[in-house]
Amino acid sequence: MIVGLVLIAGGAAAGVFGSLLGLGGGILIVPLLTLGFGRPLREAVAVSLVCVIVTSSAAAGAYLRGRVANLRLGTVLALFTATGALAGALLAFAIPDRVIAGLFALLLAYVAVSMGRAGLRTSRPATVVPDLAGAGEGGAISAEPSAAEPGPQPAGRLDGPGYRVRRVVPASIASLGAGVIAALLGVGGGVINVPTMNLMMGVPLRVAAATSNLMIGVTAVASAIIYLLRGGLDPYLAGPTALGVFVGASFGARVAHRVDVRVLRIMFVVVLAWTTLQMARRALGI
Amino acid sequence: MTMPEQRAASAEVEHVIARFLLFGAVVGVVFLAIGVVLMAVNGISPEAATFPAFDPGTLVADLAALRTEGFLWAGIVILIATPIARVIGELITFMMRGDRILALVALGILGVIVLSVAAALGIQG
DSSP states (O other), X not given: OHHHHHHHHHHHHHHHHHHHHTOOTHHHHHHIXXXXXXXXXXXXXXXXXXXXXXXXXXXXXXXXXXXXXXXXHHHHHHHHHHHHHHHHHHHHTTSOHHHHHHHHHHHHHHHHXXXXXXXXXXXXXXXXXXXXXXXXXSOGGGSOOOOOOOOSOOOSSSOBTTBOOOOHHHXXXXXXXXXXXXXXXXXXSHHHHHHXXXXXXXXXXXXXXXXXXXXXXXXXXXXXXXXXXXXXXXXXXXHHHHHHHHHHHHHHHHHGGGOOHHHHHHHHHHHHHHHHHHHHHHHHTO | OOHHHHHHHHHHHHHHHHHHHHHHXXXXXXXXXXXXXXXXXXXXXXXXXXXXXXXGGGHHHXXXXXXXXXXXXXXXXXXXXXXXXXXXXXXXXXXXTTOHHHHXXXXXXXXXXXXXXXXXXXXXX
């Protein structure tokens, strides 16, 4: 029972942090289960995918109600992320644990550096601003949706109020990569989705984060099904963890506007740096 | 349909999808919560060396018998099914609005999910 409570608490912490910092549970859940509980990496990834679905569904609901997410664009890109996720999940059972650990260490390092740079750029207390590194990973329930501002009539099928969507083809290819990484590492894929939409396609950052949140649920489903049907998903781990993540993310969303995320961001970067080292050690077999 | 009418229709659809997503997440989490309580009651540790395999054929019976794994698996299945149901809803909506391209895209996503199931079962078999 103690272990169950610890898992719920750990999931809740991941949910709170994810919600406040715009990061998804995967970044925290996978190291929590592998380094904290000694679970095999693939089991941790499977549990993390369930957590991504939980937070994505709840967060996407908020973004859609607030008219922030671009449903059409999200649907188009989700076709590619889901396809990538299918490939990634199949690959996950074919490549050694240590390779996945190494890839995860690289992802953690990238997120830590991105968050650190974002923290240096931010000069005022920030309410939750979706972070480029991980926004839309499924933790950003807290990003306050605002109604889309009226603007010029969208000319293209995927355009939104006040912006045009461009470079759909290369973005779709990038989305394939996002799906593969999401399935291999148990993350949402927002780390690629959001920069793809924002920097490559010209979508405003807030819309990109919200749309990514919408996509990652379907992305996670495409791979979670494979883990589920191949006996790779432990319900005794997934239950308490996903429950905790839901509670934590919901709580984080309610208190987000009262929190100065600068301090949280620094703490998080330190935790990420330590976690990166541990995962790298695991990958190198040290 | 005029542009304002289309926007209003889109807003309504998105509102319905939003509520459905949240509803699915909450229902799934409730089942998980019941499962976690049953874990505590039955003294099942998350660190157990083995865990029950997922068998959709016994799910209803497990739920009726108030077995821990029944509620946990039901919660997980509901959570997985929620985004799928959302895509089905989008497919129907796009078809009703005559948006053939996006309807095909939504159908493609469902096709990928079906492929996932087939791939997983194919590997097992």
